[in-house]
Amino acid sequence: MIELQAAVSGALNGSLFALMALGLSLAWGFLKVINLAHFAMILTAGYLTFELATSTGLSPIATIVATVPLMFVVGALIQLGYERFGVSELNSLLISYGLLIITVQVVTNIWTADFQRLPTEINPYASESVAVGSLRFPMPTLLAAGFAVILVVTSALVLERTYAGRALQAFGQDREIASAFGIDHRLLGVLLAGAAGASAAIAGMLFPIGGTLTPDLPFEWIGQVFAIVILGGIGNVTGTLYAGLLVGAISGLVAVIWTPSTSPFVVFSLVVLALVFRPKGLFPQKGG
Amino acid sequence: MSRRASILALMTAMALTIAACAGDTGTTTTAGAEGTTTAAPGTTASPDTTAAPSTTAEGSGDPIVVGGTLSLTGAFAATGAIHKLAGDMFVERLNAAGGLLGREVEWNLLDDESDTANIAPLYEQLISQDQVDLIMGPYATPNILAAMPVAERYGYTLPQHTAVLAPLMTYACQFPGWSIGPEPNSFIPNQIADALDSLDGAVSTVALLTNESGSTAFISYGIADDPEDPSTLNILPERGYEIVADIPYPPGYEDWGSTAAQVRDANADLVLINGLGVEANSLIEAMQQLDYRPPLMFALFPAPGPLLGLGDAAQGTLSVSIFEPNEPILEQMDPEVREIVEEFAERAAAEEIPYTVFETQAAASWNAWEILAQGVEGAGSTDGQGICDSLHSTGAELTFSGAVTFDPAVNNFWDTTEGLKQIQGTEWVMVWPEDIAAGTLAGPTG
Amino acid sequence: MRQKGWLALVGIAVALVALPAVRHATEFPMFYLIFLSGILFWAAQSTSWNILSGYSGYFSFGQGAFFGVGVYAMAILFGRQGMSWWVAALAAGLASMLLGLAIGTIAFRLRSLRGEIFALLTLAIPFILASLARLSKAIDGGQGIVIPVPEAPSFLSQFQEFVFVVSGLVALFALSVAYVMQRTRYGWALFSIRDDEDVAEGLGVPTFFHKMIAIGITGLIAGISGAVAALQLGFVSVEGTFNLDVPLFVIVMSVLGGRGHWAGPMVGAVYVYTLQNRLASGGFEGWSLIVLGAILVLVMLLAPQGLMAGFRRRPWLSAGIFIVVFLGLWLLGIMSDPVTALALALGVTAIIAFIPGGEKRRMSPPVGAGEPPEHHAPVGDEMADVMAEARRPLLVAEDVVKTFGGVRALRGVSMTVHVGELVGLVGPNGSGKTTLVNLISGAFPPTSGNISLDGTGIVGYRPHRVAHLGIARTYQIPRPFTSLTVRDNVAMAIMFGRDPLGLDASRRAATEYLDLVGLAGRADAFPGEINLHQRQLLEMARAIATRPSLLLLDEALAGLNPVEIDNAVEVVRRIRRSGVSIVLVEHLLRVVNQLATRIVVLDQGLELAEGEPAVVMRDPAVIKAYLGRQADATGD
Known part of the structure; x- marks a missing residue:
């Protein structure tokens, strides 16, 4: 029973990380960009959510009206920069690492390194949950799971059903062939990066609903989020969601069966094993 | 063309950056508008780079410079700000009263960025380059442990605010401003058991959660490589309290949902979290999500403000403290204490420090400064060994902790005045031991 | 150097x-000693990182x-x-x-x-x-x-x-x-x-x-x-x-200093550590990550080669300016603190690194007039020796099968190459030619079947061992080492070939292979600076520099104009005369007819025909499967 509750709580927690991983995985798979600035966008969106919600008294969820368009633009602009300078996959990793540490410092200088939590008055979700029998689904991570499912299903549909999506897939597989088919890869890439930015804004809104903001959070996220990207398969959106749920459930289970300190050991050993034996992820796509 | 322009821009930027930061090293800011006595380690402090270190400028009228670091940025910054304000206030009052040995005191404070790796080089710099006369320890146990070998190598006396790992503080000339006695790992669980005993059997089972980092793991499990060492895990069962869950977690732990489920299922009378910062907040919220509220909570070193912010959910939560400015306590103490507490609250609000109450951290800081000042006056000089000897022979008289003595055999950890505090209404109230309590210990709810 | x-x-x-x-x-x-100890620590860490991640490119x-x-x-x-x-x-x-x-x-x-x-x-x-x-x-x-x-x-x-x-x-x-x-x-x-x-x-x-x-x-x-x-x-x-401190700093230091050069990470360590020190002691702690991040972004975008590459363009000027500024500021008492003087001197010197132009630096020094090494390039006509050995089988492939997933690329091909032969391997697209080349060179193992060279089975050998046994190959799209000059590309092959030489000897020996293919004039160019034809000749020079007994030429003439083709054909003839047996994978039947002593035709993973060019070309099955679809190729 406790194992079931722990697995459920863990899996829901993992869905938030899956949401963080989604944009990263898409950009990596289709644009060949490893954008650590994605974490900077999540962090900034988290602080903006905190700032907007506390200053206006609005529900934190309502703040996405502002943060989603903003992060769409930021994500698109960063991608334009990568395009402009013809940045390679590895160099994008280094450059975005630079952007990330700049953001961490700027956020520290603005909001201080102190813990920031949404006050209970505007964030009732922190202590709420949905009960099904004796199982409890904590509201903050349930919201994250809801958004994660919506975004993952939408991305999967767009990628498979629309012309732009199929063009992106072609582009991800072979840039030259895709260009030959007359796809404006720059525009598509910028739009995709914008969408990834928008997903970062949503993840950034969800984090402070359940957690405490500090500027060095990205460094705590990086390990787990990359674990999910790799286990899910790079560019595989549904795989990312499954991997998030799986990693979360395993962490939760390991935490109650052994100790929480054992979880990172198990999760990252799993990552190494997956890289060695299943480099394309645990959930191979049809025909992939 | 645009590439060349970009390269020129990069060149200029780099040159300007380096020139800017190099050029600014000469400035020393003292006693700013908000009373900041922070001084940059100006190279002006040692204009002659071949000068021999000098700590014997007695009566010269030069200020006595106290060097130290605090975490002004990074993970410990919230607490670092409290220690900075307390130190600023102390130095101002000291100077207003004529300084030390008739000389003004200046605090040369550097930022260690909450990074333990920065500590040793910065203290090396303060002592060898800036040639400060005295040093003040940094905040947080690992940082103090990192500063200690440097102080020892140069023979400087090291007063420090908050080191909990007493057995590792082996340097004879380090002096704690916050003591939980020589064996905190025995004292704290015994004090908790004493308090629980007073509740007439309302508590019999305990769920123990532990952050696996320096100070907190030490209280839960004793010294790492000795299972026989006194610890919460050993002492509570000896005192008749059954530990029904023992959950260690890593620093930075996020997945509180599954842990809360485990705690709920343990169904203990007391949930005892030997954690730091906002971990107790996260646990309480995760338990709320499971519609579970433990009868009684204890949190070892929480950030005090955020727990109060939880309102009703955190009511009755216990923690440790050496000082809380509760009205009954203030009434018994020197009127100066009330002055200090009120000035601190005012200035903390002005500096936007989130939690403005002068409580255990600030009191520990004040203690450390008093130890340093009294050591210097006792020695009649800024000589490290002299200060150390003076403190060992005469002890110190502390505003917030009374008269204390230092015995190197127990690493100078004095008889503690530590007690338990509890969230009652909108403030932390000292509730244990009864002779220093400002309120009554409230037992388990429900 | x-x-x-x-x-x-x-x-x-x-x-x-x-x-x-x-x-x-x-x-x-004492502080300056401690400061220098810090630099030395980071120099060691970043140099350590650079050996794996800078030299071999395995980014860690x-x-x-x-x-x-x-x-x-x-x-x-x-x-x-x-x-x-x-x-x-x-x-x-x-x-x-x-x-x-x-x-x-x-x-x-x-x-x-x-x-x-x-x-x-x-x-x-x-x-x-x-x-x-x-x-x-x-x-x-x-x-x-x-x-x-x-x-x-x-x-x-x-x-x-x-x-x-x-x-x-x-x-x-x-x-x-x-x-x-x-x-x-x-x-x-x-x-x-x-x-x-x-x-x-x-x-x-x-x-x-x-x-x-x-x-x-x-x-x-x-x-x-x-x-x-x-x-x-x-x-x-x-x-x-x-x-993440150590990984972050070693990366920033190595990138700033330059990853390709042994001293780059040390230079980066000096810059970053000094800068950090001045920021911290100047009260700009809140800026340190911003400055580090900005350096990383700007250097990656604008000067990905790092400072060291710039200094090496003007080594004496850089060193001179650094010393003059540093000593000038410090000894004349303008800057009382040597670390500040150091920071300023480093900043001024960095400007030198970013000024474009200057002496273009080459990996290879002028080739000295030392004794020519014992690595005789096969320029002589060794056909006579070869003929004596003729009809001795060199490469024998027996019933080779290769499947990728469910696709059967080769369905049981047997082929023999005798000493001195030049075998043309032809077939329509997807017939399995390149797969066969990959199997022979050891790039991957066959699903079943046997391949041997001079009687030694080579199935399961890693490619470098196959190369050491005497098989070399070229790629259809040339794949030169882009960071090395043309000469050093060839020298690399000699250094690791069958008769390995040291670096300097290999550079000298490389000239002779470049002569053989007619590239000696471009020896000091980088591969990015020569045309496709020259890159294909470089592929050949590099392959024969390993001193193979069998050379696999995979469409070495693709995309060339007629004049270039004639030149390439002449080079292939010269290589063969030097005693190297050759398998020539080629689309252009005109070329195959000119060069090959024998032709093997593959179609859909099977051998369709084999024999003298004139005979095979008249085989109706070949015409149907291959020539019929590419009528234009038979035009000349």
């Missing part, structure tokens, strides 16, 4: 000995793991067990090296673990180690370990001098290793891996072996350096050790 490198290393060594002594005489403040986020193993080995062996500090330091290096070799054993065997995937694998390692250290009370248990002050040798009066000298020895060791590697096959093997690992393997570079050496050295240096850092810190904790 060589003298300058040794000069720098000797300079550092002299400084190591002299500084503590001079300090006593002049009462040089795991420097913290190697560093951390060193730190904890010292903490446990010296701090807890009381072993002597230097034994503990060596043990720390060994432990970290073993970690490197363990990672390498897993990661370097798999093609899938290259590039970004390797980087992420190394990202996971510190997390696992941190978790382990926290879980195990024998390692740490979460509370940290206090390390006592070690007993320094008596001639070093103070602990800081001791740390300075030991850090200096570690840095000197790291720099010497990096320098020697850059001058020898061990470094060049890594450069070739960085540029194109498959090609390197095909030219005879035992890539796995060299990658293991690289990661082992990286671990060794990082471990010893971490152990010394632990001594200096006096207290170690899991959070303070396995964080």
Whole structure:
């Protein structure tokens, strides 16, 4: 029973990380960009959510009206920069690492390194949950799971059903062939990066609903989020969601069966094993 | 063309950056508008780079410079700000009263960025380059442990605010401003058991959660490589309290949902979290999500403000403290204490420090400064060994902790005045031991 | 170049000995020694990182793991067990090296673990180690370990001098290793891996072996350096050790300084450490990450080669300006503090690095007039010897099958190449020609069947062993090592070929192979500066420089104009006359007819026909399957 509750709580927690991983995985798979600035966008969106919600008294969820368009633009602009300078996959990793540490410092200088939590008055979700029998689904991570499912299903549909999506897939597989088919890869890439930015804004809104903001959070996220990207398969959106749920459930289970300190050991050993034996992820796509 | 322009821009930027930061090293800011006595380690402090270190400028009228670091940025910054304000206030009052040995005191404070790796080089710099006369320890146990070998190598006396790992503080000339006695790992669980005993059997089972980092793991499990060492895990069962869950977690732990489920299922009378910062907040919220509220909570070193912010959910939560400015306590103490507490609250609000109450951290800081000042006056000089000897022979008289003595055999950890505090209404109230309590210990709810 | 490198290393060594002594005489403040110790620590760490990640291109986020193993080995062996500090330091290096070799054993065997995937694998390692250290009370248990002050040798009066000298020895060791590697096959093997690992393997570079050496050295240096850092810190904790500081700083330092050169990471360490120090002491702590991040972004975008590349364009000017500004500011008393003077001098010198132009630097020095090495290029007409051996089978492929997933690329092909033959391998697209070339060169093993060279079975051999047995290949789309000159591309093949020579001898010998293909005039150009035809000739020169008995030419003439084709045909004839047997995969039947002594036709993974060109061309099955579809190809 406790194992079931722990697995459920863990899996829901993992869905938030899956949401963080989604944009990263898409950009990596289709644009060949490893954008650590994605974490900077999540962090900034988290602080903006905190700032907007506390200053206006609005529900934190309502703040996405502002943060989603903003992060769409930021994500698109960063991608334009990568395009402009013809940045390679590895160099994008280094450059975005630079952007990330700049953001961490700027956020520290603005909001201080102190813990920031949404006050209970505007964030009732922190202590709420949905009960099904004796199982409890904590509201903050349930919201994250809801958004994660919506975004993952939408991305999967767009990628498979629309012309732009199929063009992106072609582009991800072979840039030259895709260009030959007359796809404006720059525009598509910028739009995709914008969408990834928008997903970062949503993840950034969800984090402070359940957690405490500090500027060095990205460094705590990086390990787990990359674990999910790799286990899910790079560019595989549904795989990312499954991997998030799986990693979360395993962490939760390991935490109650052994100790929480054992979880990172198990999760990252799993990552190494997956890289060695299943480099394309645990959930191979049809025909992939 | 645009590439060349970009390269020129990069060149200029780099040159300007380096020139800017190099050029600014000469400035020393003292006693700013908000009373900041922070001084940059100006190279002006040692204009002659071949000068021999000098700590014997007695009566010269030069200020006595106290060097130290605090975490002004990074993970410990919230607490670092409290220690900075307390130190600023102390130095101002000291100077207003004529300084030390008739000389003004200046605090040369550097930022260690909450990074333990920065500590040793910065203290090396303060002592060898800036040639400060005295040093003040940094905040947080690992940082103090990192500063200690440097102080020892140069023979400087090291007063420090908050080191909990007493057995590792082996340097004879380090002096704690916050003591939980020589064996905190025995004292704290015994004090908790004493308090629980007073509740007439309302508590019999305990769920123990532990952050696996320096100070907190030490209280839960004793010294790492000795299972026989006194610890919460050993002492509570000896005192008749059954530990029904023992959950260690890593620093930075996020997945509180599954842990809360485990705690709920343990169904203990007391949930005892030997954690730091906002971990107790996260646990309480995760338990709320499971519609579970433990009868009684204890949190070892929480950030005090955020727990109060939880309102009703955190009511009755216990923690440790050496000082809380509760009205009954203030009434018994020197009127100066009330002055200090009120000035601190005012200035903390002005500096936007989130939690403005002068409580255990600030009191520990004040203690450390008093130890340093009294050591210097006792020695009649800024000589490290002299200060150390003076403190060992005469002890110190502390505003917030009374008269204390230092015995190197127990690493100078004095008889503690530590007690338990509890969230009652909108403030932390000292509730244990009864002779220093400002309120009554409230037992388990429900 | 060589003298300058040794000069720098000797300079550092002299400084190591002299500084503590001079300090006593002049009462040089201790802080500067500590400052220099910091630079030396980072120089060792970033140089260690650069050997794996800069030289071989295997980008690692795991420097913290190697560093951390060193730190904890010292903490446990010296701090807890009381072993002597230097034994503990060596043990720390060994432990970290073993970690490197363990990672390498897993990661370097798999093609899938290259590039970004390797980087992420190394990202996971510190997390696992941190978790382990926290879980195990024998390692740490979460509370940290206090390390006592070690007993320094008596001639070093103070602990800081001791740390300075030991850090200096570690840095000197790291720099010497990096320098020697850059001058020898061990470094060049890594450069070739960085540029194109498959090609390197095909030219005879035992890539796995060299990658293991690289990661082992990286671990060794990082471990010893971490152990010394632990001594200096006096207290170690899991959070303070396995964080992102070390990986972040070594990357920024190496990128800023330049990853291709042994001294680049050291230059980066000097810049970044000095800058950080001035920021911190100037009260700009809140800016340090912003400045570091900005440096990383701007350098990556605008000068990805790093500062060292700029300095090497104008070595004397850079050194001169640096010394004049530094000494000028300091000795004339304009800057009282040498570190500030150093920071300014570094800033001014950096401007030199970013001024474009200057003497264009070449990897290869002018080729000396030394004795020509014993690596006779096959310029003579050795046809006579070859004819004596004729009809002896050289390459025998028997019933070779290769399936990819469900696709059967080859369905049982047998083929023999005799000594001295030039066999044309033709067939329509997808007939399996390139697959057969890949199987013969060992790029991957056949699903079934046997391949032997001179009677030795080669199935299951890694490509470098196949190359050493005497098979060389070219690629349809030329794959030169882009960071090396044309000459050095060929020299690389000689260094790792069947009769390996040293670097300088290989460079001299390379000229003769370039003569053979007619590329000697472009010997000092980079591959990016020559045209497609010349790159294809370079492919051939590089392949024959391994001194093969069998050369596989995979569409070596694709995309050339008629004049270039005639030239290439002449080069192939010259190669054959030198005694090399050749398999020529080609679309252009005109060329095949001109050159081949025999033709093998493949269609849909099976051999369709085989025999003399004139006979095969008239085979109705061949005409139907191949010629019929490409009527235009028969036009001439």
